[in-house]
Amino acid sequence: MGRPNGQHSLCVYSPIPPPPYVGGYEPEARNMNRREFLAMIMGAAVAPGRAEQEKRQFRLWAMGDAHVGTDLKRKRESLAEAIRQSEQEDAGFAWDLALNVGDFSGNQSAPDDDEGREVARQYEATRKHRREDFYDLAGNHDASGPGEPTQGWFRKWIDPTGENTQFSGVDPKRRRYPVEGTWERYSFRVGNLLFLVMSDRNDGGPPVGRGKRGGYPSGAVTGETFAWWKRMVEANRDAIIICAHHHMLRETTVGSGDWEGLIKNPDGTLTSRYHGHQPDGGSWEGASYLYYVDGQPKAMAFEKYLEAHPGAIDLWIGGHTHTNPDDNFNGRTHIERKWGATFINCCALSRFHVMTRSRPMSRLLTFTDGSAEARVQCYLHTAQHAPQGWYPKAERTIKLGKAFRC
Ligand SMILES: [Zn+2]
Numbered sequence: 001m002g003r004p005n006g007q008h009s010l011c012v013y014s015p016i017p018p019p020p021y022v023g024g025y026e027p028e029a030r031n032m033n034r035r036e037f038l039a040m041i042m043g044a045a046v047a048p049g050r051a052e053q054e055k056r057q058f059r060l061w062a063m064g065d066a067h068v069g070t071d072l073k074r075k076r077e078s079l080a081e082a083i084r085q086s087e088q089e090d091a092g093f094a095w096d097l098a099l100n101v102g103d104f105s106g107n108q109s110a111p112d113d114d115e116g117r118e119v120a121r122q123y124e125a126t127r128k129h130r131r132e133d134f135y136d137l138a139g140n141h142d143a144s145g146p147g148e149p150t151q152g153w154f155r156k157w158i159d160p161t162g163e164n165t166q167f168s169g170v171d172p173k174r175r176r177y178p179v180e181g182t183w184e185r186y187s188f189r190v191g192n193l194l195f196l197v198m199s200d201r202n203d204g205g206p207p208v209g210r211g212k213r214g215g216y217p218s219g220a221v222t223g224e225t226f227a228w229w230k231r232m233v234e235a236n237r238d239a240i241i242i243c244a245h246h247h248m249l250r251e252t253t254v255g256s257g258d259w260e261g262l263i264k265n266p267d268g269t270l271t272s273r274y275h276g277h278q279p280d281g282g283s284w285e286g287a288s289y290l291y292y293v294d295g296q297p298k299a300m301a302f303e304k305y306l307e308a309h310p311g312a313i314d315l316w317i318g319g320h321t322h323t324n325p326d327d328n329f330n331g332r333t334h335i336e337r338k339w340g341a342t343f344i345n346c347c348a349l350s351r352f353h354v355m356t357r358s359r360p361m362s363r364l365l366t367f368t369d370g371s372a373e374a375r376v377q378c379y380l381h382t383a384q385h386a387p388q389g390w391y392p393k394a395e396r397t398i399k400l401g402k403a404f405r406c
Pocket residue numbers: 103139140141246319320321
């Protein structure tokens with residue numbers, strides 16, 4: 001509607017409950033859904049009462065852990081296939097914006113340009129959305145190795161701020177919801193939702209980052225990122241705050257406790273449970289959660305802050321631990337409530353990275369104008385666990401600290 005940067009107005013109108021797909025429209029003409037469009041061209045008035053039945057909604061598609069290179073070796077396009085499924089005419093679903101929580105690469109050592117080119121190519125599978133409708137962050141597998149430019153691969157091929165458009169295909173001018181910040185940490189707003197997106201910093205060598213033999217799975221951020229997060233949380237108490245990082249916080253969702261990612265055997269040896277390990281080093285205790293801040297192990301900076309300030313954020317979306325949607329380990333599942341917030345592990349898109357446990361899936365979050373609840377649906381991208389498509393058993397309704405306004 002002639003807005004700067006090609007933005008459309010917040011929220012499309014869609015029937016409740018979602019999601020019959022109202023696709024077929026051009027992204028630029030999304031203020032009207034198919035039914036309204038048909039009603040208009042047929043000269044028919046929209047039925048009385050329709051306005052009461054329909055609410056303005058915003059649909060967030062959350063995904064992660066595509067591990068593109070690993071699946072491609074088995075001839076599966078983990079990222080492109082999910083996009084194509086979402087955009088199918090009949091069996092697809094409508095979404096307004098996608099959040100991808102990282103681990104684009106499947107490499108154990110630092111990712112290379114071939115895999116970066118492949119990620120960019122798979123993103124081109126989108127037909128009804130723009131590349132800029134995906135908001136990305138770096139996972140531990142995306143990290144640069146010792147001696148390489150800091151997060152050079154991620155900045156070149158994934159590039160959330162659009163500094164390398166010729167490689168990534170991301171043009172910051174085409175963002176419907178412009179980002180503020182850097183490749184490492186940025187924010188954007190949709191109505192009264194404030195997204196705080198933080199990349200993992202598993203780069204630069206041991207003890208935090210990649211060693212010579214391969215990556216260490218524990219999550220890491222810098223002290224500057226934590227300080228930025230705290231500042232943004234405190235300056236935006238009127239917003240619904242959605243945080244995103246590749247890793248979950250400690251003891252929130254499935255597999256995120258100490259020694260839950262890896263098993264320490266009585267004889268001192270290690271066995272993988274959810275995560276692999278490198279015998280030459282790594283932070284085995286915290287293999288499955290955000291373990292380091294500025295190189296300090298088990299820093300728990302976010303956890304301590306949230307414990308002292310319950311309700312400071314509304315949502316934390318992450319991935320990293322691949323498992324079936326019904327997994328419940330030590331009393332924790334994929335969606336859990338703690339410190340007045342909801343934690344959602346939305347991954348993984350991969351079928352073959354951690355092959356024994358990965359069940360390709362993603363989540364669709366639906367926010368409705370005026371409601372302080374959001375619907376969280378689980379979509380299965382293969383038929384390994386249950387029929388491909390929506391998996392109603394894993395659906396949840398979650399609380400927000402305040403009503404969504406678009
Ligand atoms: Zn990971």
